[in-house]
Amino acid sequence: MTTLVEVRVNVATAPVIAAHLRRCDDAFIPRLSDRVEIDVYAGKIAERAMRFEAWVRGSLVGLVAAYIDAGDRTAFITTVSVDPTHQRQGIASRLLSECMAYVQEHCVARVLLEVDRENERAIAFYTDAGFTMAGVSDRTMTMGRDIQAVGSQP
16 A cells, blocks of 8 residues: 655644654764754744655655745755655655755756765765765765756756
């Protein structure tokens, strides 16, 4: 039996996001809780980010959150996370595709994200999604993808 995943935009509250991020904490490299205070981070995401969310039976199981700077025509993906019990079902790919379609429709020219250089699985995922290395610092790799606005010529 296939689990029905519903994609929603900007529905989850900060406490729901925080609970989701805690369930995903061990999947982050390094752990998210070693880098940020999860409740504060979830509040910032809820308040400022465009969120693409996967829900199963009323529970948030996947999240792609991006900060969009319309003036600079850039977006920064701050998190991609899927609950460990729902990984390997295409949820992250689906949410990332939703995010990329949104930024394309809103004339974003470039999308950036950061990933730990040791997180080979995430690097491969982003590479498959069209991201390329844009820079390296310490443990972190910046990856970027140029976006062509809807209706513009190649």
